[in-house]
Amino acid sequence: MSKIIAILNQKGGAGKTTLSTNLARALQLDGDKVLLVDSDPQGSARDWNAAANGELLPVVGLDRVTLAKDIQAIQDNQDWLIIDGAPQIAELAVAAIKCADIILIPVQPSPYDVWACEDLVDIIKTRQEVTNGKPKAAFVISRVIKNTQxxxxxxxxxxxxxxxxxxxxxxxxxxxxxxxxxxxxxxDAEQANEAAAEIRAIAKELKEFINA
Ligand SMILES: Nc1ncnc2c1ncn2[C@@H]1O[C@H](COP(=O)(O)OP(=O)(O)O)[C@@H](O)[C@H]1O
Ligand SMILES: [Mg+2]
Structure with a gap:
């Protein structure tokens, strides 16, 4: 069975696509089979993939409310499905929440961004109440500026x-x-870099979170 991770936040610019692509790559480099699912009709993850001629990761676009069913059809033989969430599309977010094992919510360190998560958190909690806590969800803070309180x-x-x-x-x-x-x-940068260490740390914490 593949693990389905949905990266969600209704706010554009929260860091969904950045986290989705990098996290997917980290899991792949750990030796797993990973499929990136672009649920954003804008197709950012597909554009990203096209810029590399699709050589890094397999990416499929599923941006209809049939997402949960469509995912079932493609999850065979994958260790991970990473869903890059769509902004502002409630039905798509609900569909992703229904089929995910884990939800990660990237959020920028600003009060407006924190407040903007309220509806999403409500939807997730409502779902958790009827399904015995599934999917588990956590915030991942994105774009932290060094040395800020x-x-x-x-x-x-x-x-x-x-x-x-x-x-x-x-x-x-x-x-x-x-x-x-x-x-x-x-x-994939030529030199070891601190961003790569950040992403590997998130991948590691995700695996611990799943098993906790
Ligand atoms: N940690 C980061 N440092 C610098 N720029 C970032 C970081 N995370 C995201 N970005 C940039 O911010 C913009 C929005 O991020 P993106 O991942 O596209 O968000 P979303 O998918 O939620 O709309 C993009 O231009 C992306 O390159
Ligand atoms: Mg995006």
């Missing part, structure tokens, strides 16, 4: 939602957009 405060603000917050996070680094421009990831 704010990031710590945001961690505390998110605790109000009563969902776990990953200890690992991504920092604001040029290598994220720069690598994406060529359909690549921070893990």
């Amino acid at each position: 704010l990031s710590k405060e945001i961690g505390e603000a998110l605790e109000g939602y009563n969902l776990p917050v990953f200890k690992s996070y991504t920092s604001q680094r040029v290598i994220y957009p720069k690598s994406a421009a060529t359909g690549s990831t921070v893990l």
Whole structure:
């Protein structure tokens, strides 16, 4: 059985596609079979994949409300399905929540971004109530700016939602957009870099979270 991870946040720019592509690559480099599912009608993950002629990762576009059913049809032989979530499309988010084992919510360290998660958290919790806690969900803070007190405060603000917050996070680094421009990831950069370490830490924490 494949593990289905949905990366969701109704807000555009939260870091969904960045986390989806990099996390998918990290899991693949760990030796697993990974399929990236682009549920955003804008097709950012598909554009990313096309920029590398599809050589890095398999990516499929499933951006209809039949997502949960469609996923069933393609999940054979995969270890992981990573769903890159769509912004602002409630039905698609609900469909992804229905079929996911784990939901990761990337959120930028700003109060507006924290407040904007409220509807999504409500939908997730409503689902968890009827399904014995499935899917498990956690926040992953994205684009942390070094040496800011704010990031710590945001961690505390998110605790109000009563969902776990990953200890690992991504920092604001040029290598994220720069690598994406060529359909690549921070893990494929020529030199070892701190962004790659961040992504590997998130992948590791995800595996611990699944097994916890
Ligand atoms: N950690 C980061 N550091 C620098 N830029 C980032 C980081 N995460 C995301 N970005 C950039 O921010 C923008 C929005 O991120 P993206 O992953 O596309 O968000 P979403 O898919 O939620 O709309 C993109 O241009 C992306 O390259
Ligand atoms: Mg996106």
